[in-house]
Amino acid sequence: MAPSSPHRQRNQGKLTSDKVPGAAHRRHVDTQAPQNSSSRSFAALVGIPMAVFALLVGLLLPLGLNPFSHWAAAATPPVPSSAQVVDQRSFNVLNQVLPPAQANATTLFIWPGVTEESLKAKPFHIYDDEFYEVIGSNPTLTLLAQSDKDPLFHEAVVWYPPTDEVFFVQNAGAADAGTGLNKSAIIQKISLAQAKAAKNETNAVGKVDVTTVASNPQVINPNGATYYKGNIIFAGEGQGDSITSALYLMNPQEPYNTSVLVNNFFGRQFSSLNDIAIHPRSKDIYFTDTLYGYLQDFRPAPGLRNQVYRLNEATGALTVVADGFTLPNGVTFSPEGNYAYVTDTGANHGLQGWKYSDPSSLYRFDVKEDGTWENRKTFAYVPSGVPDGVHCDARGNVYTGTGDGVSVFNPSGKLIGKVYLGSTSANFQFTGNSMVICAETELYYATFAATGPPIS
């Protein structure tokens, strides 16, 4: 899909400054609580008065002998130079809260004390201590490529380890892409080694080659994709009335030959297939069908319900596993395959505009042993844009592309941090303990401590 870039929301009537928040002295108070309590309990444990205890510590510290350095390190590591701590209490009460016509899903939230520049200058935003484990001590973010207006870096981000290349596609429905009804979106790729070599730079535009992939026969209007048994599966959205939406299998090496896996549901056209996930145990193919081809004027009005399908390649069985969404979009599984996550980008009606009371939500399902889903749960709601692409790391944290970058939730749905871009990311992909992030007219490479689940 093609969410528009957020406007800048400068509100609340307070002075903003260039001061970058999140320096050590502004660290989240919660993060210090364990430190203090462990000091207290240690003093209590050895039964010495607090004053004597403090004196002892005071004597040891100048000698470089901090008896609590171990606990301190475990509780709150130093904030990496590319990161900042966000204290949500600093904006839970604002002097002025703007009406929806001025502050909505298309605007960036710039709260008192920060600026758009300060938020982007240190792009790893720590909302909760759990994010330290995700980013490690030296996370990096590098701009790899840029285009003027053409959204060349949209979705379908797939890492193909045998050639260490990363594939992605152009936005198939954005006006600035000139694609959709008469022209198909293109597939491109980069070499991950070139991205890695540039990881210490913030701007490496021109140092990484972006090459077009000539799929044959061409994958028409690809949107989502995933690695699958040595190939890449693309969800093609279709074009007009006669080129139906389909799942395509593409050989990730020359001659990039393709074949169609499925292009109908018992003779009826899909609306516009959007994204795909492979169940890690069964290897069944799960994919979403939604309305962006229609909402971006290159597909007819829908002939089927918006829902999530499951394809068993061996038997050909094609079934529906979930519905009840407004516009189902991204789909993924937890590392062991016990949970399925589906994003609903219902608030974004493409060329028809936004409906803010529709979902900008992530839903989680339990995946039963037989591969069916149950217990739909509202997992999270994002305030900026819509949650689009969704992927888990190896520990089960849930990452989703939103209106201001990539948001990271722990398995309970708590926001723990962001890779903040200040613009929309529709999708991204783990590439080991790093990530390639599509942001429409920009392509980024992030490195950190977390790793993606094994590629199967």
Ligand SMILES: *[C@@H]1O[C@H](CO)[C@@H](O)[C@H](O)[C@H]1NC(C)=O
């Ligand atoms: C959302 O906010 C932006 C920026 O203030 C504004 O331009 C836009 O009109 C708002 N959208 C609606 C539907 O009110």
Ligand SMILES: *[C@@H]1O[C@H](CO)[C@@H](O)[C@H](O)[C@H]1NC(C)=O
């Ligand atoms: C597609 O092509 C037709 C016929 O050439 C033209 O009338 C129409 O404007 C084109 N549509 C787009 C979206 O470019």
Ligand SMILES: *[C@@H]1O[C@H](CO)[C@@H](O)[C@H](O)[C@H]1NC(C)=O
């Ligand atoms: C990036 O910087 C780190 C720390 O300064 C250094 O160890 C590493 O070799 C550098 N990597 C590249 C690819 O330049």
Ligand SMILES: *[C@@H]1O[C@H](CO)[C@@H](O)[C@H](O)[C@H]1NC(C)=O
């Ligand atoms: C590509 O062509 C080779 C050789 O004919 C064939 O074995 C393979 O299945 C094809 N791959 C796809 C994805 O169609």
